Amino acid sequence: MRFLPLQIGERWFAARWLEAWLEAERDQLVLWIPVLLGTGIAAWFVLPDPASWTGYMLGGAGIAAAGLILPLGGRTGRLLMIGGIVAALGCGLAWWRAERAAAPVLARPAVVAFTARVERVDALAARDLIRLRLAPVSRADLPPRVRVNLPSGDVPLGIARGAVVTLRARLMPPPGAALPGAYDYRRVAWFDGVGATGRGFAPVTLVTSGERAGADLRARLSGHIRDRLPGAGGAVAASLATGDQGAIPEETAEAMRRSGLAHLLSVSGLHITAAVGATMLLVLRLLALSPWAALHWRLPVIAAAAGALAAIGYTWLAGAEVPTVRSCVAALLVLAALVLGREAVTLRLVAAGALVVLLVWPEALVGASFQLSFAAVVAIVALHEGARVGGWFAPREEGGGRRLLRGLASLLLTGVVVELALLPIGLYHFHKAGLYGALANIVAIPLTTFVVMPLEAAALLLDGVGLGAPLWWLCGQALGLLLWIAHTVAAAPGSVAALPAMPGGAYALVIGGGLWLALWRTSVRWAGIGSVIIGLGWTVATPAPDLLITRDGRHLALRTAAGTALLRERAGDYVRDVLSEGAGIDGELPALDDVAGARCNADLCLATARSGARVLATRSGYFVDARALNRWCARVDVVVSERRLPVGCRPRLLRIDRPVLERSGGVAVTFSPPRVRTVEHAGDHHPWINPPTLAPTPSTTDRRWRGRRAAGRDRAGRFDARRTTASPPLR
Template sequence: MDGETATREDERLQFGARVVAPENAAPEVHRPQTMRALPPPVPTSSLTPLARLGPALRRSFYSELEHGTAFVFVPVFIALGALFYFSAPAEPGLGGLLLATGLLAALSLALANRPGLRMASLAVLITLTGVLAAKFETWRASTQMLGSEISTRLTGRVVRIEQQASGRIRLTLDVIATERPVLRYAPDRVRATARAVPETLRPGDAVQGLVRLMPASGPVRPQSYDFAFNSYFDGIGAVGFFLRNPELVETADKPGLMTAAAAWVEGWRTRMAQDIAASIGGPEGAIAAALITGIRAGIPEEMNEALRVVGLYHVISISGLHMALVAGTVMFGLRTAFALAPGFSSRWPAKKYAAFGALTATAAYLVISGAGIAAQRSFTMLAVMLLAVMVDRAALTMRNLAISAVIILLIAPHEVMGPSFHMSFAATAALVAAYAAWASYRERRTPRRQAAKYGPVRLAFTTGMKYVSGLSLTSVVAGLATALFTAWHFQQVSPLGLVANLAAMPFVSAVVMPAAVLACLLMPFGLEGPALYAMGMGISAMNSIAVWLAERSAFDATGAIPLSAVLMLTAALAILTMAGSALRWAALPLLIAGAFLIATRQLPHVFVSEDARLVAVDRGNGRLAVNRARPSAFTIQNWQRAAQAGELVWPIEGDAGLPPHAALSDDESELPFRCGEGLCIARHGGGGIVVHADGERTASTACSYASLIVIDDATANNPCRDSSVAVITKRDLARRGSAEIVFENDIIRETRGTGASPGTGASDLDRTSARPALYPNIRFAIREPYRHWHAHRQYSREARGLPPWQKSQGE
């Protein structure tokens, strides 16, 4: 053995090597620390299938770590923290959060040699980061919310002007002053509609007028869209309408530089939207204006509903689709132009220049479209991907999506509560995962022999089939990923969504959006007419498809989805899209549990609005009875979808004076609400009697047979001695928001007799018996103590148990 070999052997013995390598052995490969942490394979030939599961899961877990999957789950834990904060029953204390964050950070450093525990502590630490980000955003918003309805003379500076399809104009105003009366806690920004405004009105101008202001309402039913929550984070402190048309006024205070710049951009957008809508005309013009400027107020509601029913409403909402089409159009155009200059393309990175041009174009589009939250989120996602191209990295990866989500969640954590965030990231994650799976499959499959060159006809057919197949797969994957959140937020799905997207998206992708980009480029020269005409024709084709399919679409309501099922299925979706190994099987029990929770759910039986005026009762067989002939369309449609009711049953006036036995008879179960003398009576299909009363005295007459009484009076108390009768007053609803009720079977013990009145001794004829009854399980939309976005509710007259305000004779 020569000296070099002896030295090598000594080194191996020093480091514990037990095998002596031959002299011509290959040099050692020094792997990263993470790779050295991989556990050695465990022989599993002699183990049972159940015993093999542990080692297999361990190997899959370490494989996911090697591929960087841990980072992909960072936004998931941040989102969990934000969800915990916004759903917490009380405001978490800042001191406790900071202390817990510091302790977990120190613990994570101390557990450097315990990778499993360290990852668990990091997960909790990242979750607390989401909680802190949400708390900071809430503090930063600090929107002053109006507590009660009031009329005042308001002076405000116009922020935004929106022409609505009804003909009214909606103004967003920064409040300058109020008078008669002067509001002590006036909101900083309000939204108010008017029948007409001065023709010369532009963003940045000051207006004055008598306006009726109202606080933002809560959800129309528990766990539905919360207007107050979104208004708080949008900075809108009140909504209302002008009692007389506003007038232009001059004010002493002048807007700052940033305010003036924002007003100039908003005025530019408004004029552009008006010109586009006038040039194209009709619903097509309103949709074209929405696609370019983001102003959607002029689209007829019938067209909106048709697009929703067939699953095409995402087309008119500025989102990732539009940003991607704009970026793709610009990038394709620039690369084509660079290819025509081979001298430039051979010396310079044409792809990177094209990506920079696409990034610039999407930034301009963000400004033109009004920079809404959804547009900001889409721009962030696309900017990360384009920057990846500019630094020679893969653009369409799950890591880039995770980076985009982290940025958005840290800047605007409240977005995690909205449908736009859920659907956008679910669709994108599913598409990225599907694209990665397809690319992996193509790498693994056996390469085919090179086929002969196709003729022009066959080439065109093959290309078309590939395009249709790709579009079909994209629609199916995105539709499946977003179906859960569509059902959760809107209680509806689109049975013909795949057909509608296959038929309409070629017009949007190949005609509408390229024409929109071209029109924007030609507008400074006044040559946008032909491009807008082509854009209008493409939108007209899309509208025709939507209307035709909407008329033939089946009933699309899904009913209310339990929150527990949504959480289960969301976790399953995250595992399926983000894991790349056998750990994907961990999603299977979650999918089964989520499907079971949906299959065994209990839909609401009764709905009550937060103003105590509207009540709806599920009759069964797809019928929903309401107590008012002209209910709020938005509210009643939401209730219909939640109850899976396709038909409304209108009330009958003049038949409310019914004896209890008539109200309880079985042959009355299909009748609507019967209203008269201050009472409206209806029966749920299961037997529960629901009564709507205008006051306490009227309600007391129904205590002997009602299961649930709703009293439209904030000063009323419970008039019923029977504890089995649930009573909801206007004050309860003003404090705790709208309600939904599920009747549950219960046994009620009651005393019957003929010789004794309540409170006196029982006669010989009295007897105690048990009767089956329905116990109303009531769930309100808002909990107390209030969070910041609901704190204004406690200041309304109804919440304080006061009657409606009436002007005194001396005023």
């Protein structure tokens, strides 16, 4: 007999309503298992230290214990028990994965000569670079895995996975995020086991050759396709076949991103589905030619097995990235459902794919690739599982014209829903999102699925007998049309929405509301719209930062009355992109020298922000008279320098110099309301923040160069010309 308080509790209206609602949603409850697991993983990345992670897991265990004391026959108790355990498991899983991936990181930049074994070779043809992932041999002073970029002309012939090479490179620790909210490669490198990155120098000596099978097949196939189709079309064709995007020109890649067609370049559900469908159709047609086989064998089962092998092989060929693995798992589940006679494409299938990926690679949750791919699939399946939408677009007896219009309407509605689902993810990770992607995908997806990919596959098969040229020409024409669509849509006015960094809380509200809307089936689901609206309102109401400073202090972007401008005119493309994205601006940023009201010379720049705050920044490595600099510091609100400022430099609000930036990383400042956001946070104990380090032994060349620098000389041994005043003084 149960306790009396619980018997009384069952009579409460709220308890009865909750049990009735969960009973109505019983088929949807299992969909929340990967969501709760992901919540625990996200909590590990958001919370700062082991005490917080332990507290979260204990809280999950407490919720599970609370579920045990509720009536065992009710769904509420089971939901709390399972939910608490899964959420705690997610946090512990991410913690375990981070500790398991632990590897030493380079302590400081250095030029070193070393011998290493090649683990991976990636050709970045568009940048004329080869990227090598290397495992140094017999070098205890170097991390176990480093990543080096080499000019294509400096790479010896025959280099492949398993080869041993000797080279000299300038290595540095993996860089963190340049600004708050920017891409953090340091975290990605930690889970990849990469402890240093850099650039190699010629000569590179091949000590022993590597294996030519396996991973080299992808490179050879990509090279063959680019030989048949030169230019951007061939690079896109290679990406469609193998997932190798290294040869795609930057302007083409940018056009695909701005037009909402970038998902076509990553081997994912569209490509796996096409490969599986083509394989099954071919196997069925060939086996059906034999009447005996058609009568005695279950041809659909055999075709499904062939499709599964095609999915696995294609995933291996494309490099087994997260979207490809997710799509492969989903395809295998669909094939299994077809064999068992069950409904194939459901949200349960999507949940199973997400669960597999999160259990194997929990860190994938915080990556844009995982979020974009699963958001798109969840939106599509949830939309077409709805009774009303399913009724609108269900097959029926009607004329060809109406069937075509219904199909186009289905594509348009699906595209709009997918774009709405991907919009907040694009704004959070990239600070911009395409607005016309739904219209572009109406033509681009059928063109890619039913024209480009079949022509490419047939051309590759016919190349075996030397007859593929006509099909390659047709494929090139189709790809030309695809690229024309991408460039036209990308150039359309208002094609991209740009916003500054999206607050993490707003992003959580939007994603949580979207999942609530997609995974439930009763009227309670519509409460998710309120969460989405609040999150988007919070995002729009967040002001753009007035001042952005990179982690090295060399570059900044200031929002003035005339627009946002850069401190240094010669900033590189990467720095310009990061600063423009952080400022929420789609386009090139001018230099402060060209902004009305700013006063700049070779060493200093003085400008007034739109809020009225005065900002002084140094922009050269030359000596500036300390007394003159101190006088200017007293007249301004903020002083920024990549060097250590004099003790007497005391601005009214903020003093940001090298010692500050070493603790804070990149900085974003808003003057009204006053707010300062930094990349680094005090008390953050994630393992990539303060990793175990190795001090490298520099090469002889590096020691000579550092010695000349210490003596006040440049690389050629000449003394630097030190100036005591800065060009024309600021007035």
